[in-house]
Amino acid sequence: MTTIVSLKLDTLHIFDGGAEPAANCRGRGGRVADDMRQVGTLCNFDNYGLSDTSTLAMDKARTLATLPPELLTEVFHCLDTKSLRAVATTCRALRRTAVPVLWANPIIPSQPPITLERLIQQYGVHIRSLSFPDPTYIDLVSVAPYLCGLLRIDLGGCAPFTVGDQQVMSLIACCPLLVAIDLRDCIDITDATLFALAKHPNVKFLEELSLARCCEVTDAGIAAIVRAANGLKTLNVTCVPCLSETALHHVAKECSNLRVLIARDSDAVSDEVLLELASGCPKLTQLDVDECLGVTEKGLLQFAQVRQDRLDEAQKFGLPDVAGSLSLLKLNGTASDAITDHSLIALLPPIDSKRAGTSICRPRLDTLELAFARHITATTFTHLAKNYAHQLTRLNLSNATISDMLSTASRTLSDFLSVQPHIRHLNLMGAVELVDDASCQVIGQTLTELETLDLSECRQLTDEGTVTIARGCTKLIDVNLKGCTELGDATVRAFVEDGSAALRVLNVGLCSRVTDESVGSLASLYTKPGGGLHTLKLSGCFNLTDAALEQFINLAPTPKSTPHPLMPLSLLCLSGCYHITDNSLARLTPHLHSLESINFYSCEGVTDATVKVIAEHCPRLQSLVMSKCRITDEGFEAIGQRCSRLHTLYAGFLSGDGPSNSGISSVLGGCKELKLLDISRCEKISDLAFGGDGMLQVQVLMVRCCPRVTFTGLAGFVERCPRLQKVDITGCCGISVEEKNQLKELVDGRW
Known part of the structure; x- marks a missing residue:
């Protein structure tokens, strides 16, 4: 109601x-x-x-x-x-x-009752914003005419290699009102799409454009689009390898309205580029240059100084729309000496209460990410606590340190967190000098709005600290405690008994003190209204046995009692839990209809029996890791016959006889979306395993230590896989050094 x-x-x-x-x-x-x-x-x-x-x-x-x-x-x-x-x-x-x-902003289900084409043909005229679940296969050319009122399109969820220039050009031609286009991961997109978009009569209204991981886009395409769409407010050029500094020079020159720039892992970002952006994009409030090694402390200081000069000028002469501060700053993994007290305080200057005027934009500091920062001291945290208290909602200090007083680093972090009660996403992975039980108590008592928490590799933590978090942070959705080796059953029980009912992701991998008792209690989460984990990672919890899964089995309904499984588990990782066998896993998986990824690496008690059950009852399966298990042709044939969505299969170093040529051929023939295949040390397979007709989508093939595989068989396989990027043939004694070089040239030549 x-x-x-x-x-x-x-x-x-x-x-x-x-x-x-x-x-x-x-x-x-x-x-x-x-x-x-x-x-x-x-x-x-x-x-x-x-x-x-x-x-x-x-x-x-x-x-x-x-x-x-x-x-x-x-x-x-x-x-x-x-x-x-x-x-x-x-x-x-x-x-x-x-x-x-x-239908203005529909949520497309992963398995719609009718085809997406029919849905869009029927309701497309009403759709204003459209995105797709990953991976989606859809004929964009045929549905584009029905999307005449579309304002925003996100194609990042479309299956790889299904979105190219022709598809996007059709959308551009049929959707004259587009203001936001997200082409992330559309690796077939070239400059031709950007040239066509630049010629569109309404391109001046384009506000948001994402080209993340569009590997074939170059400086020419970027220059064309920013000249035409000079009203751009958001631009994402993450991991676009063909871009140089020239492209961002054009952005700085043409995009004076730019508010958001995301350029992660880009060689195009340098100190000179930052200087031009500060001058040419005075409205910039969000800067993400993660993994940009060309950025130094000098560049950040120059960027901050130019912005401050522009701000002073705007205040003095009443210039319109000049950003007074940044709302998002991401410097993860930049050059080791770039993040210092000096550069951070310059980028995030003290708040001057005397500055006034509607022309100055002062957004609150919402996001701060400084992973691997090694040269900041308590001075930075004192400054931020004084000037930006009660503002942050996202903080990333993974693998960071406070260099001046290591003995009081935890206290410094605790004092800072105590004035940031609105943080919802906190990443302290590997920050061993910052995190201890005392700081965990501050997190549990202060950050009551916390939704995601990463404390992985913080090995000094004990149950005392994490139990406080479980009891205090009652809105947690995602918790990562991998590698916190001192944690045990008390932590897991706290999340079950006192923790958030919204918990969906829990990673306690390598917490070897966790036992069957506490893991079994996780099953009770599914009895709460709307409760239940979607992701459970238990890798390296080698004390677990079949008894850990028994309570899940007891709670699950019989397949005949309900068409909907009680447990919406989509990812289950049991890697290294070598006491787990068919006795539990083969009985549990029939109830995991939503399962997309499962890993039982090195569980030698798991055999074909479990694999066949998974293939039969888990239609959404995309990733399967079964290396070092006892799997034969029987299991491989079940995968080939039923796992049509599988894109990742690790099946190397199997115990027992392993698969033959027929088993591998069945997988290659039935799993049309397969991208990664590892069949290392499958000694029975030969060139015949890679024969057959039709093109494949495989990008990575690992056939280490397969003595019967030769150059001839792999050369033919390379021809069937136009997207193949890597072939690992280490230890294949049937292939000479010269042939290995020839095979490498065959693969690398297409890229």
Whole structure:
């Protein structure tokens, strides 16, 4: 039930069957909430002539259908998806208004009841923002004409190699209103797409463009688009290997409205580029230059100085729209001497309360990421605590240190965190000098809004600190404690008994003190309303046995009792849990219909029996790691017949007989989306395993220590795999040194 309250109208309670005045709902669970009055304000009822003296009084108009469509649209935008669907099923009049709102920003399921093409053909005219679950296969050329009202498109979820210049050009031609285009991971995109976009008559309205990992885009394409779309506010050029400094020079020159620049792992970012960006992009508030080794302390200081000069000039002469500070700063993995007290304080200067004026934009510091920072001292944290308290929502100090006073580093971090209670995402991975039980207690007592926490490799932590976090941070969704070797059952039990009901991801890998007792108790999370882990990582917990999974099996319903599994587990990692056998795993996996990734590396008690059950009952499986297990052709054939979505298969160094040519051929023939295949030390396979017709999507092949594999067989396989990037033939005695060089040339030549 959804409650809508207006200052001008009586309260309406929307039920599945329609709407009623609030007076008729009392005693039936209806509620009138004062804090919902904002809905009426947002809808601006006065614009529709609905005043206190309006002739459209609620005592005469008892249904929503009598309200003007414009007002209904405003009201429906305040509803969640479930409520909106309920409204759409009440009557045709409400459906006509609800459907466009419902489909304006649709959530596409991974397995829609009908094809995506049919969905878009039917409702595409209403869609304003569209993204796809990963991986999605869709014919963009055929659906583009139905998306004429599209404003934002995200193609990052489309399957690899399915989005090229032709597909994007079709969208550009059919969607004249586009303001945001996300082409991340569309590695077939070239400059041709950017040239076509630059020629589009409405390109001046383009505000957001992501080209992350578009490997074939060059400086020429970037120059063309930024000249035409000089109104760009967000640009992402992460991992675009063909870009040079020239491309970002064009960005600095043409994009004076740029607010967000993301250029991770890019050789194009240098001190000179930062200087030009500071001068040419005065509105920049978010800067992400992770892994950009060309950035030094000098460059950051120059960038900060130019921005400060522009700010002073704006204050003095009243210049429009100059950013006063950064809201996001990511310097993870930059040059080791780039992140210092001097550079950080310059980039995040003290807040001057005397500065005033609407021309200066002062966003709050929302995100700060300084992974691997080795040259900062307590001075930086004192400065940030004084000037930016109660602002951060995301902090990354993984593998960072406080260099001046290591003995008090934990206290310094604790003092800083105590004035940042709104942090929702905290990464302290490997920060062994900053994190101890005392700082964990501050986290548990202060960061009550925390959603994701990474304390992996903090080996000095004990159960005392993490139990405090489990009890205090009751909104946690993702917890990573991998490598915290001193943690044991008390920590896991705390997350089960006192922790967040929203917990979905838990990683206690290499916590060897964790036993069957606490892991089994995790099953009780699935008995809570909406509860249950989606990801469970137990790698290296070598004390676990089949008893750890027994409680999961006891809670699971029989396949006949319900079509929906009780446990929505999508990733299960049991690597190194060598006491786990078929006795538990083969009985558990029939209930894991949502499973996408499973790892039972080095579990020698797991055999073909488990693999066949997984293949039969886990239709969404994408990644399977079964190296060092007892798997034969029987298991491989089951994979080839049923695991059509599989993209990663590790099956090297298997115990026993291992697979023959027929088993490998079955996998290659049935798993059309396979990208990585490891069949190292499968001594029975030969060139015949790689024969067959048809092209394959394999990008990485590992055939180490396979004595019967020769150059001839692998050369033929290379021809079948146009996207092949790596072939590992270490220890293949049937291939000479000269042939190894020839094979390397065959693979590298296409790239």
